Amino acid sequence: MASKSKTPDFEQSLQQLEGLVEQLEQGDLPIEEALKAFEQGIRLTRDCQTILQQAEQKVQLLTEQDGEIHASDFPEQVDS
Numbered sequence: 001m002a003s004k005s006k007t008p009d010f011e012q013s014l015q016q017l018e019g020l021v022e023q024l025e026q027g028d029l030p031i032e033e034a035l036k037a038f039e040q041g042i043r044l045t046r047d048c049q050t051i052l053q054q055a056e057q058k059v060q061l062l063t064e065q066d067g068e069i070h071a072s073d074f075p076e077q078v079d080s
Helices: 012-025 031-063
Strands: none
Touching: 012 031
């Protein structure tokens, strides 16, 4: 049985990152807190990039056919 990795949730990380950006943009934080927020933002950005890269690799594996990757369009949704 595969164990669940402790990869942070993408949406949660993105939401935290957006909150940090808002705080930093307001300019009300003392320099020490702003630096800590910036460092946390860098960590969250890297976490999000890792999650997206893993998702891209999964999609690539799923779309690989006969050792070659074939691009295909998403089917268009028909509204009823």
